[in-house]
Amino acid sequence: MTDSVKQIHPKELKDLMDAGQVGLLLDVREDWEHSLSAIPDSTHIPLAELYDRLQELAFEDDIVVYCHFGQRSYQAGQFLKESGFNTVYNLAGGIDAWSQLVDPSVPRYRAAF
DSSP states (O other): OOOSOEEEOHHHHHHHHHTTOOSEEEEOSOHHHHHHOOOTTOEEOOGGGTGGGGGGSOTTSOEEEEOSSSHHHHHHHHHHHHTTOSOEEEETTHHHHHHHHTOTTSOOOOOOO
């Protein structure tokens, strides 16, 4: 059994969502990012708050985590796996890839560094 977070392609996620097979879509971006764009029906818990808000998540859910490009969501996924969540996926390429490959109505944005 592997403890690594599985990657999921945006189109594969869309198919699972259409079939009602995603337990939780978790957005771990910052509030300002979430205010610009989000994947419909996702739950927003910023990465910095995830530890304190774990009780809001169900261990039995299949969880797909996303961020802007996929790095922070991968970290969040690793944390969830280490915390005992069984089925955790990282959206490859994040919401940026989702916007380009699945739903162009979701606005793209640049990081504010």
